[in-house]
Amino acid sequence: VSGTRKQRVPIEPGFFSVPEDPADPPHLLGSLCNACGEHFFPRRAVCAQCLAQDTRDVELAPRGTLYTWTWVHFPLFGSKAAGHAGGYGVGQIDLPEGPRVQTVLSGGPDDFRIGMPMQLELETLREDKEGRDVVIHRFRPAEEPP
Amino acid sequence: VKLENVAVLGVGMTRFGVYPERSERDLAREAGLAALRDAGVSFRDVDEAFVGYLAGTPMTGVRAMKEFGLTGLPVTHVENASATGLVAFRDAAWAVASGRCRVAMALGFDKMTEMSAGARSVSRGVGRDVIDSVILPAAYFSLWAMRRMHERGTRPEHFAEIAAKNWNFGARNPWSDRQPDHEVTAAEVLASRKIAEPVTAMMSCPVDDGAACAILAAPELARRLHPGRPLVRPVVSVLQSETYARGHTFMGPVVGPPSMTRDTARQAYEEAGLGPEDVDLALVHDAFATEELEYYELLGFCREGEAEKLVEERQTWPGGRIPFNTDGGLIARGHPGGPTGLAQVFELTRQLRGEAGPRQVANARVGLAHLVGGGSVCTVSLLKRD
Numbered sequence: 001v002s003g004t005r006k007q008r009v010p011i012e013p014g015f016f017s018v019p020e021d022p023a024d025p026p027h028l029l030g031s032l033c034n035a036c037g038e039h040f041f042p043r044r045a046v047c048a049q050c051l052a053q054d055t056r057d058v059e060l061a062p063r064g065t066l067y068t069w070t071w072v073h074f075p076l077f078g079s080k081a082a083g084h085a086g087g088y089g090v091g092q093i094d095l096p097e098g099p100r101v102q103t104v105l106s107g108g109p110d111d112f113r114i115g116m117p118m119q120l121e122l123e124t125l126r127e128d129k130e131g132r133d134v135v136i137h138r139f140r141p142a143e144e145p146p
Numbered sequence: 147v148k149l150e151n152v153a154v155l156g157v158g159m160t161r162f163g164v165y166p167e168r169s170e171r172d173l174a175r176e177a178g179l180a181a182l183r184d185a186g187v188s189f190r191d192v193d194e195a196f197v198g199y200l201a202g203t204p205m206t207g208v209r210a211m212k213e214f215g216l217t218g219l220p221v222t223h224v225e226n227a228s229a230t231g232l233v234a235f236r237d238a239a240w241a242v243a244s245g246r247c248r249v250a251m252a253l254g255f256d257k258m259t260e261m262s263a264g265a266r267s268v269s270r271g272v273g274r275d276v277i278d279s280v281i282l283p284a285a286y287f288s289l290w291a292m293r294r295m296h297e298r299g300t301r302p303e304h305f306a307e308i309a310a311k312n313w314n315f316g317a318r319n320p321w322s323d324r325q326p327d328h329e330v331t332a333a334e335v336l337a338s339r340k341i342a343e344p345v346t347a348m349m350s351c352p353v354d355d356g357a358a359c360a361i362l363a364a365p366e367l368a369r370r371l372h373p374g375r376p377l378v379r380p381v382v383s384v385l386q387s388e389t390y391a392r393g394h395t396f397m398g399p400v401v402g403p404p405s406m407t408r409d410t411a412r413q414a415y416e417e418a419g420l421g422p423e424d425v426d427l428a429l430v431h432d433a434f435a436t437e438e439l440e441y442y443e444l445l446g447f448c449r450e451g452e453a454e455k456l457v458e459e460r461q462t463w464p465g466g467r468i469p470f471n472t473d474g475g476l477i478a479r480g481h482p483g484g485p486t487g488l489a490q491v492f493e494l495t496r497q498l499r500g501e502a503g504p505r506q507v508a509n510a511r512v513g514l515a516h517l518v519g520g521g522s523v524c525t526v527s528l529l530k531r532d
């Protein structure tokens with residue numbers, strides 16, 4: 001099976017994991033401050049809360065809660081996805097560790113409500129020259145509560 | 147720290163709008179010469195200049211200053227995104243207040259029509275699908291608005307009423323880009339093109355070109371040159387960048403959280419020894435009408451959760467308790483970027499002198515100017531008539 005599976009690469013390294021098996025959940029790559037315990041996304045070397053130069057890399061939970069969202073009535077520039085032609089959702093998701101993440105959302109204009117559980121996923125943007133899928137992180141409404 | 151020994155000597159601006167046939171230098175010269183005329187001084191009297199713009203390339207500011215002459219004065223470029231003009235004003239005010247110069251000029255100019263044309267061509271094909279793309283500013287401020295609607299039951303009509311007010315203020319201001327020929331209604335605002343829920347096109351500022359300028363000087367000079375004119379002084383000019391708090395969003399936002407405005411305003415009031423109850427009019431960053439409603443609370447003009455009531459009671463309207471964006475704000479007067487904050491200083495100065503014509507706020511003594519800028523920063527200035 002793995003021989004027929006298309007290879008996936010992140011649009012930029014260091015922000016989210018790309019599991020070999022697309023059935024496995026991806027994770028956002030964050031930092032944990034060893035001194036004060038605050039979590040961050042994306043990764044940072046210096047803690048933004050206590051300024052300690054002592055953080056370590058962690059994987060953040062792939063689920064969160066929708067803090068706010070909007071529907072943008074314009075096509076998403078550069079997106080080839082048919083679902084973006086009539087506009088697209090943007091939202092901020094609170095992760096259980098603390099960070100609030102702003103991303104484009106997957107789903108239609110009637111799919112979102114504040115406080116709903118959201119699930120991280122990877123969306124394919126295009127194919128690169130080597131025939132690999134270039135992917136980016138998105139959040140979509142989760143099917144069941146986290 | 148409070149500003150001492152500095153006054154606004156003169157102000158000038160171009161009407162904001164779309165000027166495809168005019169250069170940045172041309173616009174800068176018109177605004178600067180108007181300010182020098184209003185100040186009653188020659189460019190030879192200007193000891194130091196602070197010049198701000200967003201759309202130009204490096205060196206543009208120093209080169210534009212040559213329009214006024216080559217006198218050897220120190221020129222510093224200032225850039226803080228949308229807050230640029232007010233930050234140039236802050237630097238010029240401090241240059242005088244510190245005693246290092248007698249007359250300082252703050253000049254802002256921009257051709258956002260060219261900047262947005264450039265941005266469009268860049269985004270084509272590359273687009274917003276980059277890891278840390280800044281989303282459409284309208285979408286970002288709509289995230290605030292959607293959260294507020296959820297928490298406070300704010301309706302799109304509240305935002306539309308604010309936008310209509312600012313359009314109608316614009317009709318009373320000859321320097322406003324948008325000067326509607328009829329009374330704009332909330333229904334008209336709501337029916338305009340949808341941008342990002344709940345923001346419509348008429349709730350959004352236009353893309354503008356223009357220039358604005360303020361001349362700061364020692365109060366004695368202002369009194370000597372204009373003995374009959376009310377003296378307008380900057381009392382404080384505060385600038386903050388973001389402060390970390392749980393829930394801070396590092397990637398994607400256009401500006402920091404709304405609390406930036408509350409923190410910056412608190413510092414300004416504290417240092418000035420003034421409170422919101424002393425302020426007679428306020429000019430704020432209403433790039434989108436949804437923002438203005440938030441600023442009613444964040445600047446302290448009502449308690450938390452009461453901003454909607456200010457709209458319903460028309461308290462920020464002409465003749466209201468605290469008129470907001472009397473020159474039309476970013477929505478009507480326009481928002482070219484670099485000069486926007488100096489257009490606010492222009493309006494506050496004319497209001498505090500009693501020269502604002504049909505939009506004059508009766509007995510205006512204290513005015514507030516507020517801008518946020520991408521990156522991000524927030525700046526608040528308080529101006530007072532003696």
